[in-house]
Amino acid sequence: MSSVAPSPARARKSRALSGTVRAPGDKSISHRSLILGLLAVGETRIEGLLEGEDVLATARGAKALGARVERLGEGSWRVHGVGVGGLREPLETLDFGNAGTGSRLMMGVVGGSPIEATFDGDASLRSRPMRRILDPLEKMGATVVSAAEGGRVPLTIRGPERAIPIVYETPAPSAQIKSAVLLAGLNAPGETVVIEREATRDHTERMLRAFGAEVSVEPHGPHGRLIRLKGEPELKPAAIAVPADPSSAAFPMAAALVVEGSEVTLEGVMINPLRSGLLTTLLEMGADIRLSNQREEGGEEVADLVVRAGALRGVDVPPERAPTMIDEYPILAIIAAFAEGETRMRGLHELRVKESDRLAAVHAGLLACGVEARIEGDDLVVTGEGRVPGGGPAVATHLDHRIAMSFLVMGLGAQNPVGIDDAAMIATSFPDFVELMRGLGAEIEIEIGERA
Template identity: 80%
Template sequence: MSSHPAPEPAKSTRSAGLSGRVRVAGDKSISHRSLIFGLLSVGETLIGGLLEGEDVLATARACRALGADVERLGEGRWRVRGVGVGGLRTPSEPLDFGNAGTGSRLMMGVVAGAPIQATFDGDASLRSRPMRRILDPLEKMGATVVSCAEGGRLPLTLKGADRPLPIEYESPVPSAQVKSAVLLAGLGAPGVTTVIEREATRDHTERMLRGFGAEVSVERHGEHGRIIRLAGQPELKATAISVPADPSSAAFPLVAALIVEGSEITLEGVMTNPLRTGLLITLTEMGADVTLANIREDGGEEVCDLVVRGSRLKGVDVPAERAPTMIDEYPILAVAAAFAEGETRMRGLSELRVKESDRLAAVHAGLAANGVESRIEGDDLIVAGKGRVAGGGEPVETHLDHRIAMSFLIMGLAAEREVTVDDGAMIATSFPTFAPLMRGLGAEIEMEASK
């Protein structure tokens, strides 16, 4: 099992206007999937712009353990020689995913659809996260949970199906990870595997399946949902992938530039897939001065440059149906809401309770520690924005959650007194260049390890 490194407290202080032009790291969702589809295809997949955070590197190690030849060619440049859908080997050691929820859950789908057995493990945070929602459909497809910790948690040993069954599965929760695990298991099944979503979730798996040669159809289902059908047992063909900049990572300098007076920055090549733009839509409703420039396509995804200027924000009501398009961005949206004038209500956030931490509780506590009023009503978070934040409270408890750590370090850039977090070490799991990138824009951020 991964052990978490020693805590590295971090702090941020009020900064002058941010300026500069930067490209944030590659999208984490696409980085995980690039490696996994490289593993499952025949031939050589070349990846450019791969996010080299610890989560993605854990997925690379798992692909290697399952039989792929995975090689780093240079910064962000990787080559994967795959073994095909039917060529996976049983790993000799447990697959250690560290903190990588996406990598572990998607790889469960891969293993479930193959006649192999693998043990999944991770750090204390990943061990605490629920896996039953993934395991339920995979068991319907013929996979067997040989052993697991209480509640279907890691460490967990999964035996894949000798003859996977195609199923029709309606996910009870909007989750791209559940959908993707079922589709990945369905690659090994004869016939058509169908996933029904009541609310559309990010569609990178469907797009990339097509890009690697699988037959996938998508149709609307109700007002917000979709039906995805995958023809099983394709021969996936290796391809070249260019990973666009991660909108979830771009969210941090984006909000920083909005709340720090006098800022103007440009964020290059940010993915604007319609199922990932909930934060942009919400911030625009709040009055954010954000211009989308140089709109283009890169690696099968829509991308653009975001020009962001300091703005006076106002509180808004964020509808629950928007949650799947911005599920990772609510902590940083709560920070923006704290600097807005008026109340912001974020609806339908039950999914935040089962992320790297209970993000709903962690955000609420972090806001309170820095003098911001907020409350939780059911699955809603309501932030009472006053246009200013005092800061200067006790260190925010991050609960090993990288997005909590980064969000509150951004808060400190515009707060009246410094904001501290109890640990910034885990930021490396998703955004290893966060601190130097922000400092390059003029942000006053200090990580203990970089003193």
């Protein structure tokens, strides 16, 4: 596997940011477009695909499993799929780099199919738990031939001739677990059922329907859902227009909120209710954000967001909101540092098993930049004073792209520059982050690493 030399970076207090930009295509939709294109019979066309390293790893995985995958132009791709039962056993290890979503969803695909495949990734992916994905797949008839300690990659999965349909209640709110089970259930006769006590992002359910699968969703308990999938469909190719990723749009949005005098318009941002927890929270904090031109693109609700800087106040973020904004807590913590008063983010246990222990990494970074913060159980509490000192040693990113981008955004509004130890991994989800931010007027300096 290739490696990238560290690229230290620094952001300094910027003048008012202004302009109109479009964030990269949504990463969740991009991964699923390639995977469902693989599982459909015929040609799927994708426009606006995120061409970050994580998604490109999924494209290579789809090709290794038998699909013809072709890039036609910037963000424009064609996938000629082989159907649910037509996967080819890969000749080589499926290397997913840093792609947690791509690897876990593809484990569901392999775990429900009569083939064997080995999964691996970079140092960060090798540290992430996979057992919660493997457990339901084993119930469906898959065999974990070998795995690193704790069920981590590298690991080898052998799928059954026909997967066993199961009723599975997810042990934690996780769209990745749910999606892996549903994808494995495509090759199972009868009905596969997933129960989640707290609703998570529903892109897999929406997109399965768009590709011709029979999927029903009904409420379950106060916050949960029950999803039913009829197995063994013949998926039909679809035309996918990938909306702008709200998790990526969060960074220029946050910068516009904390850099005095800024006004930025973000075009075509997905506002799916199960992905809009950050937007809800920022409005509660008093953020000046206006939604315009609301419409539907590729089966998802989108809108243009007009964001202006202004005074913010601390809020209490309830734990049941976590599934709708789990990737946005690092940047919310940065925004909270610029707000007046205490912001408590509750129920963040899931942050401990992301690309890094994001809870610990964000807390350490805040302290290094002179922000008062503490961890209480699974809660992160940030006390904002309307201004952030910044300065100090470079923040440790732990190979985590969201930590890297979050603290660079902090530097744009802090009194003193904020440095990070490595920006190389930003390319996994937002390859043009620095260019886009500079186009708005951001002052970011970066040393580009070389591939080893």
